[in-house]
Amino acid sequence: MSETLVVELCTEELPPKALKRLGEAFAAGIESGLRERGFLDPESVATSYATPRRLAVSVTCVRPVAPDAEVIDKLMPVRAARDASGITEAFSKKMKGLGRLHLATASLDATDGPDRVYIASDGKADYVYLRSLAKGQVLVRGLDESLADAIEQLPIPKLMSYQRPNGSTVKFARPAHRLLALHGTNIVPVSALDLDAGRITDGHRFQSRGELPIATAEAWEPTLAAEGKVIASFGERRARIVAELEIAAAGAEVIMPDDLVDEVTALVEWPKVYTGGFDPAFLEVPQECLILTMQRNQRYFALAGPDGRLQNRFLLVSNVEPHDPEEIIRGNERVLRARLADAKFFFEQDRKKTLASRVDKLRSVRYHNKLGTMAERMERLQFLSSRIATMLGADPALADRAAMLAKADLLTDMVGEFPELQGVMGRYYAEHDGEPPTVAAAIEQHYWPRFAGDALPAGAVAQSVALGDKLLAMAEMFGIGNAPTGEKDPFALRRAGMGVLRILMEKQLPLPLLPLIEIAFDATNAVPGVKRVSEDVQTFLLERLRAYLREQGYSANQVDALLSLRPSRIDLVPVQMEAIRTFATLPEAEALAAANKRIGNILRKNESEVAPAVNSALLVDGAEKDLYATVQELLPVVRDHVESGDYTSALRSLASARTCVDRFFDDVLVMADDGALRANRLALLRGLSEAMNQVADISKLAS
Incomplete structure (x- = not known):
């Protein structure tokens, strides 16, 4: 049962x-x-x-x-089980070992109840099989x-x-x-x-x-x-913790990241939530420091008011439920008070020095044994960030200043204690030092996005430094041979690459990708041993883009159609992909994609024979004359649509060419015996290919 x-x-x-x-x-x-x-x-x-x-x-x-189960054993080839004199000794020994010697007959076909010996082919040779019924465990x-x-x-x-x-x-x-x-x-x-x-x-x-x-x-x-006071289900225990936190918050917002809730759930068997408090004077410390102190050191939950500002209360999840919880609450308050006092001390000590005064000490911090010190990298970042700012129409001096100060907070006590606060503390200290707000914001935001779905840098200066920091990291590491391999990515270059792509796309920055990479390598000119592998970095970024677009729901063929052209303007990719998706739904799309694939193959095989331009006097067949007229009409239309950013219309306009293209391939022999006609027709196909592939290589859409 x-x-x-x-x-x-x-x-x-x-x-x-x-x-x-x-x-x-x-x-x-x-x-x-x-x-x-x-x-x-x-x-x-x-x-x-x-x-x-x-x-x-x-x-x-x-x-x-x-239940009992049928078992089929593949024993041995027929030629090994039977010879001219009958069954072989090897087969007899095998069957004896299986306790089925009575089934070892010369015919190799015998049955005893559920047991049966028989011959069957495995596709290569005939084998002897034993089918038996195994008693269930x-x-x-x-x-x-x-x-x-x-x-x-x-x-x-x-x-x-x-x-x-x-x-x-x-x-x-x-x-x-x-x-x-x-x-x-x-x-x-x-x-x-x-x-x-x-x-x-x-x-x-x-x-x-x-x-x-x-x-x-x-x-x-x-x-x-x-009886045991244990909630065994992880999910049920977690749900109870979340519910009790919400009740104890009394209308405040509970700051409860999933990983913290999961960790606390894994620490208790009978959760009980209590409320503690701390001196409001600690609220002078940046709330990111307070929250991190509570979460990382004590697994407490911070509370924020309706205005988003931190309250001087916290919630703790205990594993016991005493009659009087005051002792538990007081004990946790004492521990937190000491932690917050440390954070306050770090904050006050750090502000005694300006960020700018710390920059020179970056010369004693090694960035990488092949890439010099943090100060040398800072100078490279200044060069690159100011160049990008100029391209974006932002103030290069502000970008240069932000890049100079971007890594200075790494030398502060607070970031030494909480590395997660790099950039965040830099912003607070820059604001305290009287740096321009744009510079302070860029110091924090140049790390963005830090993870999938994270916020992006908001202004042109912050975007310049963020792009510069990520592109420079790729140029440096690729240049010394430290590109990601397999699952290994010790310098987080995949994350940096995705950050570059997201900033360019989502902030719609009109910056060409390869020139950006070239400028990043320009910044490394003074570093010996860095190879200029710009196209490797470009390929790496386009492969990251491929994965991103597939995650957005585009088919592999649609993504290939765009990336085959190695697009330069990443900000245009979303609208181009939508145009490709729309084109793929047209009734003419499949035939045009197949024709384009055929054209590409012909041109590749006969590249040396293509005439420089089409000679209309050599157009002798009606079908090729019609196709020439269509190409002459289509090419400027497609170009106009592309230049205006209307990629959907550019691709839709190709549909009008289908009839002419089909007729051309039906009626015209491209590889004519006459060399002049052949070269002219190849030139005509090249013009058609140019018209068809301005947005994407539509041959990739062929099934």
């Missing part, structure tokens, strides 16, 4: 940042193992559980015995194997070796001390990590009465909650 199965592994506190993933992998491993072995019904459902001190899975509709064996496989495949960040009381050494994420396995009311006597399964589980470390006997698999979760 199919019943619910629950398997639980009780441990010491597991790594919180890995807990959710461990719980999901543990459940998935056991479920897949049982399903592969035939223990699950089609409607079986597995539910994962993970708390700081346990990994568990509950699976519904689990059979006590897997009992659950204890299937679960034992599935549990071992699941534990072996867990994504454990770092294994710990520990000794069991019997002296055996075990390796796991943390010491495991109890294993529970119940199928309905019955214990499944499996073993893992030198533990034998039973029906006892551990409740909350502080709030339960200790060991808890579990009557049935279905009773495991409710018993654990009611």
